[in-house]
Amino acid sequence: MAMEEFQVAIHQGKLSDAISVVQAKPLQYFSNTPINVAVVGEPGSGKSSFVNSMLGKQPGDPGAAETGIQATTTKAKDYPHPTLPQVILWDLPGREESFGSRTNPEDLKCYDFFIIVGYQRFRTIHAELVHDIQAMGKRFYFVRAKTDLDVEASRRRQPSGYDDRTVLQRIKEDCVTCLLNENVIDPQVFLVSNWDPQSFDFPILWEKLNNDLLWLKRQAFIFSLPSLSAPVLENKQATMKGKILLPALYSGVLGLLPLPGISFAAAMFFFVRFRNQCYQFFGLDVPSLTALARDVGKPVAALQAVMTSRKLMPLILWRLPDLLGAVLIMMEICWWQRYPYAGSLLAGVPSFFTSYYMLHRCLAAVAKDTQNVLSRALEGKEKMPI
Ligand SMILES: Nc1nc2c(ncn2[C@@H]2O[C@H](COP(=O)(O)OP(=O)(O)OP(=O)(O)O)[C@@H](O)[C@H]2O)c(=O)[nH]1
Ligand SMILES: [Mg+2]
Structure with missing residues (x-):
């Protein structure tokens, strides 16, 4: 049954295989x-x-x-x-x-x-x-x-x-x-x-x-x-959810260190690492995307263009570029100078929550991206006799 093979391939994070399963079926297969x-x-x-x-x-x-x-x-x-x-x-x-x-x-x-x-x-x-x-x-x-x-x-x-x-x-x-x-x-x-x-x-x-x-x-x-893949992706998302708490805790603990900017660096590091893990788990890492793009005859950039998780990065960078971010960092530095321990605590706790929230968002975005990439990969691919 192509549907099951397709779902197994999605489960294994092999999007390229998932599409091949369907393309290999004879036309008669679709009569029902x-x-x-x-x-x-x-x-x-x-x-x-x-x-x-x-x-x-x-x-x-x-x-x-x-x-x-x-x-x-x-x-x-x-x-x-x-x-x-x-x-x-x-x-x-x-x-x-x-x-x-x-x-x-x-x-x-x-x-x-x-x-x-x-x-x-x-x-x-x-x-x-x-x-x-x-x-x-x-x-x-x-x-x-x-x-x-x-x-x-x-x-x-x-x-x-x-x-x-x-x-x-x-x-x-x-x-x-x-x-x-x-x-x-x-x-x-x-x-x-x-x-x-x-x-x-x-x-x-x-x-x-x-x-x-x-x-x-x-x-x-x-x-x-893409809708057939939804339940499989939900399961995968549940599996990955269990892997969010630990990096968020690490990020919070590192934020406790009395070093200005460490909470931001930690949140950033754990976010990027987790996102890469998600990409690999869902089959959206660069090698997998390259293979998929080759199979469907589309540039990798066309597939990446529908991935919203790639745009999450600026969200976590908010603390750096804008005025509010600059003020917060200045406040952190002042607190550290005046009250080193309380200042660290003030940085560590938000660091934990920021990371926890961002990792959740990232996971949901990657699961959605998998559907988007599948749709984009299949779009206009079929050569029809009409
Ligand atoms: N002469 C002729 N009249 C037609 C033909 N097809 C539909 N009609 C007439 O055109 C009128 C509208 O037909 P409908 O089939 O109700 O059109 P419709 O597109 O479903 O209309 P709405 O549901 O209101 O959008 C009716 O009076 C039909 O009898 C046709 O091929 N030839
Ligand atoms: Mg009508």
Whole structure:
């Protein structure tokens, strides 16, 4: 079972092995992986009708998605597909344009694959969706619904010498060009009418989805890996927690020595040492990261960029650079001169607590970093046939 092998590798701090375990599995292995497909687009574009067509249902049938002229779908709803195993279609409410005020939205994160349903022109909302999906390293098809209306309108405008094929080709080319302008590589565009799943590109869409499904399931599996690693990382964190008290005590005891600056130096020393231990234990030390970076074809710096624990260092240095730090050190020196023993105690006790707190923070950050590094390592790594 890849999941268990993956978890064992994480437990052993071998991130590179963890990723290889998954990459070595044949496609068929992922046939039972659930895949959540989100149907997204502007309000009224035909998303719910598209879901019904995919399910083989008519509007109003039991279990069919509700459709309508006014804003209809207000909450995301799941529709397990009757014949495609473990494929769950999600009918989402229409999304309005945000005019660039939005950052990467969280509401799309839980889906593995996307079908953007648009009609008429390619809009800003489509570009925004494309960016959001691509930012997550995920894939999508672009479905242009209500093609029957486009064809009908064109027929009326050009009754003589009218050719359906030319009109359809022009619409498709326009969608493809717009998607290429949004930096989509090899855009997949399908012109459909939700009224008739046998017409236009619906049959091609079915064929494409059937061909891509195992790849998409594999990608869905890969995206679930960081969360699969969570319980293992929690266990590892618990193990390392037992190793915090001693260095914090050492740091406190050293802080008791009547030497100005020793409490800071001790806290610093034990922090760096503990952090390196954590890196080794979780597989984030430089040799392990180098091996992982080589395996996934990314620079080490790209993996290190998502490690927040690396930024904890300035936090512990706060006592040196800023004004408050300088004042504290001056006070320590004055205390030592006036009351050497009380002054040491005043430095030793905070030293213990600072170290204890910082080591805890460091451990939590390294555990989180392991997930971040896994996600970054897997991002966009999979070569898909779409
Ligand atoms: N002619 C035609 N009409 C369609 C097609 N798809 C949907 N419609 C109509 O467009 C309207 C909106 O369809 P819905 O499926 O409810 O659209 P939606 O995107 O789910 O709408 P919201 O949930 O409100 O965002 C309904 O009146 C549908 O009957 C299509 O392919 N052709
Ligand atoms: Mg709807």
